[in-house]
Amino acid sequence: MRILSMIRQVLDAEESVRVRDGVVDLEGSKLVMDTMDEYGVEEALRLRESGTGAESGTPLEVVVVAVGPARAEEAIRTALAMGADRGVHVVTDVALDAIALSAVVAQIARNEGAELILCGGQQADWDSQALGAATAERLQWPQATWTSQLEMKGSTLLGRHEVDEGSETFELPLPAVVTTQQGLNEPRYPTLPNIMKSKKKEIRREPVEAFGVAPKIKVLGAEIQVKERMRKILDGKDAAAAATQLVKMLREEAGVIA
Amino acid sequence: MILIVAEQTNGVLSKSAYEAAQAARQLQSELPDGGEVTALVLGSNVAAAASAAGLIADQVLVADLPALAQYDAEVWSAAVAQIAREGEAQVVLIAGSRSGREYSPRVAVKLDAPLMEDVIRLHYEKSGEAGVGVLHAEHYTFLSRVTERFEAQAPVVVVTVKPGSFAAVAPGTTPAEQFDVDLELPQRRLKVTGSIKEKTERIALTEADVVVSGGRGVGTQEGFAQLVEGLADQLGAAVGATRAVVDAGWRSYSEQVGQTGKTVQPKLYVAVGISGAVQHLSGMNKSRCIVAINKDADAPIFKITDYGVVGDVKEIVPAMIAELRR
Ligand SMILES: Cc1cc2nc3c(=O)[nH]c(=O)nc-3n(C[C@H](O)[C@H](O)[C@H](O)COP(=O)(O)OP(=O)(O)OC[C@H]3O[C@@H](n4cnc5c(N)ncnc54)[C@H](O)[C@@H]3O)c2cc1C
Numbered sequence: 223m224r225i226l227s228m229i230r231q232v233l234d235a236e237e238s239v240r241v242r243d244g245v246v247d248l249e250g251s252k253l254v255m256d257t258m259d260e261y262g263v264e265e266a267l268r269l270r271e272s273g274t275g276a277e278s279g280t281p282l283e284v285v286v287v288a289v290g291p292a293r294a295e296e297a298i299r300t301a302l303a304m305g306a307d308r309g310v311h312v313v314t315d316v317a318l319d320a321i322a323l324s325a326v327v328a329q330i331a332r333n334e335g336a337e338l339i340l341c342g343g344q345q346a347d348w349d350s351q352a353l354g355a356a357t358a359e360r361l362q363w364p365q366a367t368w369t370s371q372l373e374m375k376g377s378t379l380l381g382r383h384e385v386d387e388g389s390e391t392f393e394l395p396l397p398a399v400v401t402t403q404q405g406l407n408e409p410r411y412p413t414l415p416n417i418m419k420s421k422k423k424e425i426r427r428e429p430v431e432a433f434g435v436a437p438k439i440k441v442l443g444a445e446i447q448v449k450e451r452m453r454k455i456l457d458g459k460d461a462a463a464a465a466t467q468l469v470k471m472l473r474e475e476a477g478v479i480a
Numbered sequence: 481m482i483l484i485v486a487e488q489t490n491g492v493l494s495k496s497a498y499e500a501a502q503a504a505r506q507l508q509s510e511l512p513d514g515g516e517v518t519a520l521v522l523g524s525n526v527a528a529a530a531s532a533a534g535l536i537a538d539q540v541l542v543a544d545l546p547a548l549a550q551y552d553a554e555v556w557s558a559a560v561a562q563i564a565r566e567g568e569a570q571v572v573l574i575a576g577s578r579s580g581r582e583y584s585p586r587v588a589v590k591l592d593a594p595l596m597e598d599v600i601r602l603h604y605e606k607s608g609e610a611g612v613g614v615l616h617a618e619h620y621t622f623l624s625r626v627t628e629r630f631e632a633q634a635p636v637v638v639v640t641v642k643p644g645s646f647a648a649v650a651p652g653t654t655p656a657e658q659f660d661v662d663l664e665l666p667q668r669r670l671k672v673t674g675s676i677k678e679k680t681e682r683i684a685l686t687e688a689d690v691v692v693s694g695g696r697g698v699g700t701q702e703g704f705a706q707l708v709e710g711l712a713d714q715l716g717a718a719v720g721a722t723r724a725v726v727d728a729g730w731r732s733y734s735e736q737v738g739q740t741g742k743t744v745q746p747k748l749y750v751a752v753g754i755s756g757a758v759q760h761l762s763g764m765n766k767s768r769c770i771v772a773i774n775k776d777a778d779a780p781i782f783k784i785t786d787y788g789v790v791g792d793v794k795e796i797v798p799a800m801i802a803e804l805r806r
């Protein structure tokens with residue numbers, strides 16, 4: 223059995239974001255694997271380590287997939303160093319929206335004969351939550367999103383996920399798409415021996431053109447729009463006086479409380 | 481036709497439906513042949529929601545079936561795609577709720593349509609090829625620090641609407657006509673084996689005018705209850721929490737504000753003992769007025785604060801509660 227785990231690189235959350243000529247400029251910024259994707263890689267590794275598929279004699283294989291520019295290979299290397307078996311890198315400098323991208327992922331899933339796709343619940347940069355569901359639809363597979371607990375029993379997934387109000391436990395037949403959420407696991411750090419081993423692992427590069435997809439969305443521009451804040455900061459050494467003044471300002475100046 | 485999927489909970493039309501209707505009305509006025517604003521109500525025992533939808537749309541399509549008592553991504557996407565196809569919808573507006581964002585991609589794939597996610601503004605440009613408009617939209621990216629503009633040009637576009645971004649439309653007085661629809665629904669494959677509802681007596685976090693949130697600075701679970709809930713009680717506010725607090729088990733995940741929790745944009749947001757990590761700011765930095773109480777004058781939260789107090793929450797918050805009581 224084979225699991226695909228989708229990974230991508232995002233701006234490190236600690237970095238400040240810059241926009242130049244209406245485009246977010248990542249030049250020189252620190253990029254890391256999206257945390258949501260780390261959850262996915264970790265979960266795939268845990269499923270493999272739990273011995274799933276061992277009964278059939280063929281241990282589960284974890285394949286990480288990235289669609290993106292040349293630098294996306296760093297994220298694949300990180301995932302391989304965490305323990306993934308091999309990588310597929312679809313190389314493109316054009317940002318594909320999730321609906322277009324899902325056509326690429328679905329083709330890879332078919333070619334690889336994958337039975338489970340793990341995908342980040344939400345991108346830390348473009349905020350999209352769509353890839354998992356769109357891929358599931360293309361493959362005519364079911365899906366579970368915002369998954370915070372997962373295990374596999376035979377060809378059934380058992381898990382828990384977040385819904386509109388609260389959470390649900392679920393059963394889901396394979397093949398399926400599962401998107402991740404915080405709480406699913408604690409992603410491991412690559413160890414030195416695993417980093418050494420990962421250097422020999424295979425990364426297959428494929429040009430995006432082979433998939434015949436085009437973006438459905440065109441980005442027109444981007445701006446950093448931060449609201450100016452007044453930053454009236456009071457000293458709270460005298461708690462009562464500070465509280466009185468704060469409440470007065472909120473009532474009379476800001477008009478936000480009665 | 482402009483199709484809005486009017487969300488309801490227990491037969492009550494959701495706020496998101498009124499917001500989607502507002503977006504739909506605006507597009508209707510901009511589109512050369514906007515057609516009717518059609519509300520689709522899906523569920524079981526939804527007569528009241530359907531009537532309410534009749535006051536915000538030109539026509540209402542209702543599927544009131546036991547099979548729709550519980551949401552399912554495959555079932556919902558099949559229903560919405562079928563109605564969009566039959567009605568030749570130009571735009572399909574879906575609430576940017578967790579479920580809306582989950583099934584909308586499936587609708588887009590079924591319709592071979594672009595998907596615009598979590599939009600805060602929408603606008604039709606007439607500049608497209610003859611007869612085809614171009615839908616322009618804006619949404620937040622990079623943890624709500626960047627506002628991005630994008631466009632889609634296609635016969636049908638699927639849009640999820642970010643909660644709280646459009647004003648709720650004012651309901652009319654003449655009810656629109658209602659039609660029952662026949663749906664071809666697929667089998668559910670995700671089997672729900674248990675559900676943990678997060679109930680609170682308070683106003684919903686995403687609908688509240690005032691939100692009081694607590695971070696690790698409140699010290700303990702009891703400190704949270706005393707300070708954050710105490711202040712929220714005085715302000716009639718909803719309660720929010722940081723991930724650190726949720727991870728510590730002090731509060732439930734349904735109260736988490738931020739990148740992986742809820743996004744709020746109330747009139748007033750009070751951050752109690754919160755450092756202001758970007759992932760938290762992402763969920764609240766669009767609030768109209770931000771207040772912070774933190775003992776560390778260099779805490780990042782103060783960079784986006786309108787009114788703040790540098791001090792111990794254990795002293796400042798009780799003093800605020802006392803002041804508000806007076
Ligand atoms: C992928 C990912 C997603 C995340 N998503 C979210 C999210 O959705 N929401 C979220 O909130 N976080 C999220 N985080 C976590 C985020 O990075 C921070 O760790 C978290 O927000 C910190 O919470 P905090 O402010 O309560 O705690 P801390 O950072 O520990 O801050 C506590 C603050 O309290 C102050 N303080 C302490 N004692 C007192 C006192 N007596 N009086 C006054 N002030 C005091 C301190 O000065 C400090 O500033 C995410 C992280 C990752 C990696």
Ligand SMILES: Nc1ncnc2c1ncn2[C@@H]1O[C@H](COP(=O)(O)O)[C@@H](O)[C@H]1O
Binds near residue numbers: 230320341345351354
């Ligand atoms: N270019 C990409 N390459 C690999 N995975 C991706 C890519 N874009 C999105 N993903 C995956 O999809 C998740 C959610 O983003 P989205 O696809 O847009 O819904 C991400 O966290 C990744 O797991």
